[in-house]
């Protein structure tokens with residue numbers, strides 16, 4: 001799921017320039033289950049094997065034992081990876097050189113990737129492009145917020161896929177095509193890269209960067225475990241955002257995480273929603289709302305709804321009242337995050353006037369729905385999710401014939 005430096009949205013005019021061309025699937029025929037299979041198939045290239053980052057303490061202890069070491073060496077690896085945040089095996093100075101060499105000779109690596117591009121906005125938001133092992137680029141964003149007492153909350157907005165197959169109409173990531181799912185370490189390393197660049201601990205993580213987390217739920221859950229248990233970010237400080245993929249909210253609920261589920265709704269009725277989020281055809285609004293109610297019953301965690309306000313499309317008082325009615329029909333304790341659309345060149349959508357945003361919020365509040373209006377961060381730093389990556393991914397970063405092949409096999413393009 002994406003967002004514009006916190007706006008889970010965007011638009012940009014580059015999609016066609018991106019290199020995904022060979023296999024074209026008409027938007028109208030793309031179903032969520034077929035996209036899920038494609039996303040899973042794309043992960044078959046095993047980029048995760050022999051990567052230390054993302055492994056639990058227990059797994060690292062077992063690894064040490066497998067190499068003929070004492071178990072406590074695994075504990076040391078854990079400390080070096082997650083407390084000292086060391087990036088290269090050869091820099092694990094507490095670990096005997098012979099063990100380090102053996103790990104490397106067996107093909108093990110830490111799993112940290114270089115930052116390819118770093119853009120800072122005037123409000124302090126920093127967007128990073130991380131260059132993955134297969135030369136693909138993924139975006140991650142760090143958003144610092146200082147409270148009245150001067151303490152800083154640093155939120156990392158992480159990506160779960162390279163690109164996204166869902167093609168929401170306002171989103172630059174969707175327009176830029178889809179390459180593959182991220183592995184758990186590729187999600188975790190985004191948080192560590194944000195910490196590096198800010199020299200500050202990440203306090204909150206939102207899965208609202210490139211991609212739809214529910215199409216990559218296994219790796220997202222593993223990354224969530226690592227962020228919580230190994231990097232020590234509280235579950236309540238983590239938000240997983242989705243436009244909705246059938247059967248996955250139930251699956252997520254079964255893990256009983258104490259994290260927030262955020263549904264990217266963007267419309268109060270099915271017809272309008274389908275025009276904004278094409279994948280909504282496979283998952284009717286009523287079914288999503290029922291799954292959200294069940295999620296709350298199962299986890300006692302409030303579900304929040306993201307609503308991108310698009311001027312003249314979904315931002316009238318009538319839409320707000322319809323939304324309030326929908327939420328009341330399906331439960332209590334719902335919260336709505338309003339996100340005024342973040343305009344970018346080439347977009348058909350317009351940012352709403354401030355007065356219509358405030359009127360929309362007031363209409364929801366008059367129906368006793370709690371609302372927040374998200375401040376758009378990083379407007380001057382290619383803020384929209386996918387925008388920065390699309391600027392650079394169209395340059396020929398991939399060089400190997402194999403990569404070209406895998407790209408063309410999985411790309412979905414309209």
Ligand code: SF4
Pocket residue numbers: 001002003008009163164165166167168171172173174175209210211212243
């Ligand atoms: S196209 Fe994908 S990344 Fe963009 S808003 Fe939709 S689900 Fe999120």
